[in-house]
Amino acid sequence: EIVLTQSPGTLSLSPGERATLSCRASQSVSSSYLAWYQQKPGQAPRLLIYGASSRATGFPDRFTGSGSGTDFTLTISRLEPEDFAVYYCQQYGYSPPYTFGQGTKLEIK
Amino acid sequence: QLHLQESGPGLVKPSETLSLTCTVSGGSISGSSYYWGWIRQPPGKGLEWIGSIYYSGRTYYNPSLKSRVTISVDTSKNQFSLKLRSVTAADMAVYYCASAMPAFDIWGQGTMVTVSS
Numbered sequence: 679e680i681v682l683t684q685s686p687g688t689l690s691l692s693p694g695e696r697a698t699l700s701c702r703a704s705q706s707v708s709s710s711y712l713a714w715y716q717q718k719p720g721q722a723p724r725l726l727i728y729g730a731s732s733r734a735t736g737f738p739d740r741f742t743g744s745g746s747g748t749d750f751t752l753t754i755s756r757l758e759p760e761d762f763a764v765y766y767c768q769q770y771g772y773s774p775p776y777t778f779g780q781g782t783k784l785e786i787k
Numbered sequence: 788q789l790h791l792q793e794s795g796p797g798l799v800k801p802s803e804t805l806s807l808t809c810t811v812s813g814g815s816i817s818g819s820s821y822y823w824g825w826i827r828q829p830p831g832k833g834l835e836w837i838g839s840i841y842y843s844g845r846t847y848y849n850p851s852l853k854s855r856v857t858i859s860v861d862t863s864k865n866q867f868s869l870k871l872r873s874v875t876a877a878d879m880a881v882y883y884c885a886s887a888m889p890a891f892d893i894w895g896q897g898t899m900v901t902v903s904s
Contacts, residue, residue: 679850713890715834722883722897723826723834728890766834770889774847776824778834 680705680769682779690787697754699782701745701767709746711771717781718763726765727752754784762786789813791884791895798901799878805871805900809884816865817842821889825858825869827880828897835880839887840867874902 681704714727725734727743740755767779795807824839838848840858848856857870879902885891
């Protein structure tokens with residue numbers, strides 16, 4: 679089973695700042711099968727990035743996914759108020775289980 | 788555009804079976820997505836993948852739940868279902884159904900299941 683470790687657990691930043699979220703895998707993940715989700719309170723998660731770097735419909739280009747192998751990054755170039763949420767990475771590779779990271783809470787400083 | 792909606796009892800007694808159904812609208816369950824899945828989230832905690840079923844009927848389960856889980860598809864009703872046997876308080880969570888292409892791109896709103904006598 680691939681274990682995904684996200685860091686930091688909580689990230690406190692101000693609107694306009696740059697956010698960098700990390701997702702590290704216990705073994706190599708195909709870049710085609712790494713996703714990021716955004717979850718706001720009381721809502722279902724929403725697919726943000728798939729295939730490590732492809733943005734899902736509805737998300738602006740200030741969201742960027744990158745990385746390969748065991749290290750993946752989600753970068754938000756200039757934070758908007760609506761970006762403060764919890765972000766999860768997930769691997770959905772060749773074989774299950776399709777594990778999630780424990781999440782990074784992005785909060786307003 | 789696909790729409791998914793979970794349904795089922797919001798309260799289950801310990802040791803009993805949790806049964807949820809996900810109704811798919813806006814497309815056929817037989818061909819709309821790569822596969823279908825169930826994910827849960829205990830209150831205040833992270834996401835846990837429970838299992839997935841392919842349109843072919845092939846299933847994959849989280850090893851930690853495999854002995855208690857069954858996921859099935861009813862193409863005539865455009866639904867897929869989750870059964871989790873012998874529930875305990877640790878199974879209390881919001882349960883989501885989702886479609887995957889192959890990332891989970893469309894999610895239901897989720898349904899809270901409480902385990903209590």
